[in-house]
Amino acid sequence: MYDAMMAETIGITGHGGDVIEGYLARPLGPGPFGSVVVIHHMPGYDASTKEIARKFAAAGYAALCPNLYTREAPGASPDDAAATARARGGVPDERLVGDVGGAAAYLRSLPTSNGKVGVIGYCSGGRQSFLAACSLQLDAAVDCYGAFVVGTPPEGMPLKVGPIVHLTKDLSCPLLGLFGAEDQHPSPEQTAELEKELTAQGKTYEFHTYEGAGHAFFAVDRPAYRPEAANEGWQRIWEWFGRYLAG
Amino acid sequence: MCTYLTEKIEVTGSGKGADGWFGLSEATVYFDHPVHAAAEHTLNIDFLNPGRGPSARVAVELTAESARALAKAIEATLASVPPGLL
Numbered sequence: 112m113y114d115a116m117m118a119e120t121i122g123i124t125g126h127g128g129d130v131i132e133g134y135l136a137r138p139l140g141p142g143p144f145g146s147v148v149v150i151h152h153m154p155g156y157d158a159s160t161k162e163i164a165r166k167f168a169a170a171g172y173a174a175l176c177p178n179l180y181t182r183e184a185p186g187a188s189p190d191d192a193a194a195t196a197r198a199r200g201g202v203p204d205e206r207l208v209g210d211v212g213g214a215a216a217y218l219r220s221l222p223t224s225n226g227k228v229g230v231i232g233y234c235s236g237g238r239q240s241f242l243a244a245c246s247l248q249l250d251a252a253v254d255c256y257g258a259f260v261v262g263t264p265p266e267g268m269p270l271k272v273g274p275i276v277h278l279t280k281d282l283s284c285p286l287l288g289l290f291g292a293e294d295q296h297p298s299p300e301q302t303a304e305l306e307k308e309l310t311a312q313g314k315t316y317e318f319h320t321y322e323g324a325g326h327a328f329f330a331v332d333r334p335a336y337r338p339e340a341a342n343e344g345w346q347r348i349w350e351w352f353g354r355y356l357a358g
Numbered sequence: 359m360c361t362y363l364t365e366k367i368e369v370t371g372s373g374k375g376a377d378g379w380f381g382l383s384e385a386t387v388y389f390d391h392p393v394h395a396a397a398e399h400t401l402n403i404d405f406l407n408p409g410r411g412p413s414a415r416v417a418v419e420l421t422a423e424s425a426r427a428l429a430k431a432i433e434a435t436l437a438s439v440p441p442g443l444l
Binding site: 153154184188190192193197198234325327333334 | 384391397406413
């Protein structure tokens with residue numbers, strides 16, 4: 112099997128026609144390949160998120176991670192960029208949708224694309240993955256422990272983050288949710304509430320909540336890493352994207 | 359968890375970053391995942407000057423215990439300053 116791949120920084124057209132930075136990792140075979148927009152976590156467009164993009168490419172998907180902090184901090188190191196974005200209130204929802212939409216359009220335009228695009232996000236990106244899937248026409252979505260899909264953030268918080276469970280009716284594609292039983296943001300009660308709404312709206316979804324795991328259990332470079340939950344979770348992701356994006 | 363909890367204040371003073379000293383204009387304080395410290399969550403402080411770009415930043419990531427000790431030390435120091443100097 113020919114398994115060469117390419118990973119590089121590119122410019123893509125995001126929200127409002129702005130050119131933003133993105134990290135594209137793609138197989139070099141003839142395809143056709145499914146595609147995935149990878150939404151980075153709150154600590155930013157960092158080395159570990161780029162590693163996730165390459166993992167998708169190695170598995171036969173074109174993966175594109177838009178740098179959601181390009182505008183606030185062009186060229187800055189990921190931690191400085193994340194600090195700047197946080198100080199300015201985080202990424203506005205509308206801009207996120209525009210940037211993910213731009214990334215999805217770029218992926219669909221690749222000559223090797225099979226026309227299908229999914230989205231996956233971690234931490235704050237989990238919420239944004241759900242938001243994108245409710246706002247754009249996509250083919251599959253994965254929410255990895257996204258907080259505040261359900262539940263109101265503490266009062267006075269300067270970040271522009273609010274609950275978006277009311278958007279469930281607009282969800283355009285099947286949703287896979289991967290959560291930790293010991294997480295409080297989102298708590299098992301909150302994911303149960305989201306599940307209830309997905310059922311009420313007749314949406315296709317699958318949720319898995321892992322015992323012994325908390326927030327960020329996929330993060331191999333953090334103490335929160337839980338290999339058992341992460342390995343199980345990756346298996347569910349391959350099945351999900353295999354079902355809805357491959358071929 | 360990703361707490362999102364953030365306090366933002368205006369500050370006056372200076373900090374020393376990767377490119378030397380610069381004037382500070384704001385600080386954010388939050389309890390969330392650290393970039394470098396070996397703990398799941400830390401009390402993080404960013405001293406910033408947005409006018410000078412994202413890298414005009416002095417950052418610390420402290421365990422909750424250390425952060426409380428620091429807060430106490432700051433208050434104790436200020437409380438012991440001789441009258442007339444503040």
